[in-house]
Each structure stands twice: as structure tokens, then as C-alpha cells.
Amino acid sequence: MTRAYDIAIIGAGMAGASLAGEIGDQASVVVLEAEDAPGYHATGRSAAFWEECYGGPELVPLTLASGQFLRDRGYLRQRGALYLAREEDEQKIEHFFDRFAASGAQFERIGASRLAELVPGMRAEWDRAIWQPSCADIDVAALHAHYLSAARKAGVEIECRARVTAISRGEGWTLHLADGREVRAGRLVNAAGAWADTIAELAGVHPLGIQPYRRTVAQLRIDPAPHDDMPLCLDISGSFYFKPENGRLWLSPHDETPSDPVDAAPEELDVALAIDRLERTTNWKVEAVERKWAGLRSFSPDRLPVYGPDLREPTFFWFAGQGGYGIQTAPAAARLGAQLLLNRERDAMTEAICAETYSPARFG
Numbered sequence: 001m002t003r004a005y006d007i008a009i010i011g012a013g014m015a016g017a018s019l020a021g022e023i024g025d026q027a028s029v030v031v032l033e034a035e036d037a038p039g040y041h042a043t044g045r046s047a048a049f050w051e052e053c054y055g056g057p058e059l060v061p062l063t064l065a066s067g068q069f070l071r072d073r074g075y076l077r078q079r080g081a082l083y084l085a086r087e088e089d090e091q092k093i094e095h096f097f098d099r100f101a102a103s104g105a106q107f108e109r110i111g112a113s114r115l116a117e118l119v120p121g122m123r124a125e126w127d128r129a130i131w132q133p134s135c136a137d138i139d140v141a142a143l144h145a146h147y148l149s150a151a152r153k154a155g156v157e158i159e160c161r162a163r164v165t166a167i168s169r170g171e172g173w174t175l176h177l178a179d180g181r182e183v184r185a186g187r188l189v190n191a192a193g194a195w196a197d198t199i200a201e202l203a204g205v206h207p208l209g210i211q212p213y214r215r216t217v218a219q220l221r222i223d224p225a226p227h228d229d230m231p232l233c234l235d236i237s238g239s240f241y242f243k244p245e246n247g248r249l250w251l252s253p254h255d256e257t258p259s260d261p262v263d264a265a266p267e268e269l270d271v272a273l274a275i276d277r278l279e280r281t282t283n284w285k286v287e288a289v290e291r292k293w294a295g296l297r298s299f300s301p302d303r304l305p306v307y308g309p310d311l312r313e314p315t316f317f318w319f320a321g322q323g324g325y326g327i328q329t330a331p332a333a334a335r336l337g338a339q340l341l342l343n344r345e346r347d348a349m350t351e352a353i354c355a356e357t358y359s360p361a362r363f364g
Contacts, residue, residue: 005030005157007341008175008185010199012038012158014144014326015319016191018334019341021147024154026342030183031156032175034163034195039144041263042193045295046327047217047250049232049243051081051135052105053096055325058304060103061353063325065332067134069349075143079243080231081135082110082118084281086125092236096130107132118231121224121283135232137243140327147334167203173315189317189341194261194296196306196320205313208306208363210321212296213256216270219291220249222284240277248290251278256297264294297324301363305329307337308359317341318360 005028009016012033020031035041050070052063070076085093093109100107110118112127151158162183166176173188192199197207226244234241235254242251253274257267271292279286300306300321310316319337322329336350336358356362 002174002182002184003030004172004184006185007187007189008032008173008183009189009191009319010164010175011191011193011195012148012160013041013043013191013193014039014140014147014330015193015322015333016189017144017147017151018330019189019191019319019337020156020158021150021154022334022338023342024151024156026338029151029156030185031151031158032162032164032177032183033158033160036160038148038158038160042295042297043140043144043327045217045264045293046138046140047241047243047252047324048138048140048327049079049081049135050076050138050328051232052132053100053103053107054328055323056303057099057103058357059325059329060100060105062305062329062332062336064104065349065353066329069331070136070138070143073146075139076136077139078134078136079229080118081132082115082231082233083130083132083236084115084122084126084233085128085130085236087127089128089236093128093130096236105132106134119233119282123281123283126281130236131231138327143327143330147330164199164202167199169204173203187315187317187341189319191319193320194259194298196298196318198261200316203313203316205310205316208318208321208360209301210298210306212259212261212298214259214264214267214294215252215297215324216255216266216274216292216294217250217252218266218271218274218289219245220251220275220286221288221290222249222286224284235277235281240274240281242278251275253277259296261296264296266292266294270294299323305333305358306360307333308340308355308361311361311364
């Protein structure tokens, strides 16, 4: 039996779940997830922080617009962030200030003494930093669960183990699933993350060049153990970041290795590189690698998200290419996506966001 809906969303990660939570009370909606549970890929492997400047100035409006929603509902835990630097990085500090001066993000420069208070054990050459007091941890699981719950309460059907293997176009869209079932919908939302271009090709829509990149994280036991309120620390040159997590250290080499859309796995070399960079930055002793994982961050050609109807096929709606910033921008992105999809008026959350910045029409 073929079931029919107003809108079918492919993907139940943060992107698909948040959009479904925003539109479920306005249309009949089904969310199709290929895996056994929502959020298996990028959403479930996030480093889980909200940082105003992460992703560049063009992402700041989405991040700031999401901040109040996340704070008011208890999804943020204040931490602070540092962009770590050395004397040779002075021009990068100046460039950072130039890029973000008009963005509305809060940051200030600090010196060696303040840096040593915030992160004891830094090597002497790391003697300056940019401090961002508003950076916070995100409770990703709770935020994702909120949107899934809101969607279900609004009547959205969320189906797992519903892998789309073919898509045909007639009066609407017919989605053919791996188990032989069919789903029809008037509009189709592509929230498939690393598989976004694959879904577009199945639908006969021109792909946008959304490329997945592997990002690695390792959980380390170090001596001395990091204190729980230590800030998130990022190399201003982009070669590592680390943050404390329940007495352990989460460390990434900030890798971006092009990948096919797959169930990503960490490479030993990337973990070794991360540890080497940490040991060149701090005086801490790495005692053990307790856990390691990898996820895919998917970028459009200009590294900005893609929200809106396809230029040639307006009933095909892009909600993809969110890179590593889809969690921290989820509330504003979902609200904006719902307004674009359902032709709603803007509200206080999205009124300062320029939708054209993220429109697929920019790719021609």
C-alpha cells in the first residue's frame, strides 16, 4: 500500500528532526531514516559545542539567533572558548578581529597570565589567545530528542530502517524503499547529510557538490586530569581542538579528509597526529586513548549551508550542507527552513537572517 503525505523528509538527524518539529503542525509529514535509529551519523558524533565564531562570519547570524532558544531551554552549559596562538600567529589574530569585528560575536584578546589561569600546563610559546566567554557545551541528545518529540506530538510519522533506493517524479514524488514499500509526497526535503547529493541524483535533481569530510575525535586519559570548567581550546591555525569531558579530554586533529558518504571510522594516523599536536602545545602526559570515533561533516562548495527550494525543481527542498555547524545553528535553521518551505512570515528569531545567503539559487 502506498501512503501519501504533503511533505517527505529524508533524514532524521538534527536537520530532518528539527525541520519536522517546526512544520509538523502545518502539514502531513513523514520522516524517512535509513538507519536503525535517528541521529546515528553526524548528530550522534558531534563535539557538542556552541561557539559564536565557529564556521566564519556568514554562520554567526544563525548561531546567535539559535543561542537564546538553546539557553532558555537549558541545552547549553557555559564553558568559554580560547583560540590559542603564539608570536608567529600574530597576523592570524589580527585577521580574526578583522573578520568578526562587525559580526556581533563577543571576544577579546588575552595574554599569557590569564591564559595560564584558564588552561594550566600550556607550553611557554603558547602565550596569547582570543577569549570567547559565551561559548557553551550543547546537550545534543536532549536537543535532538526535543525535536523528535515535538514532531511526533504534531503527528509526524518518523520511520527508521526506511532506506530510499529510488525516487520517481509524477504529479508528486514517489519514494521507493529498500523493503519494497512506497511513499508519495507533494514536496520532498533533502536532509540526508552526507548523502544529500546522492538523494538529489536519485530524484533527478542536479547535485550541488556537497562533499563529506571525515573528522576524528579521541577521548584521552591525561595527567593531570583536566578540570571540568576548562574552556574549549582551538588552535587559531586550525590544526587541533580539545575540551574536557567528565574528567577526560576530547581531542581532535581538526582533520578534513574527503570521504564517500559512509559510516565513518577513525584512522590511527589521525589520532596519532592529534596527540602529537597536543604534546607540542601542553605539558600534559597522555596516559591512554580510551575511545575514538569519526563523523562526516558535509560542505557545499562555498562551505555555507543550503536551505531552500531547488532552482529548477521547486518542490525539491534542500536542507543540507551544514558542515560541522548544524547542531549549534539548528533552532534558527529549522525555523528559517520552515518559513521558506511553508511560505511563512519571518519572526523574531529569523528576522535578522538573510535567507539568500543560504539559498541553493546561489549556485545557479
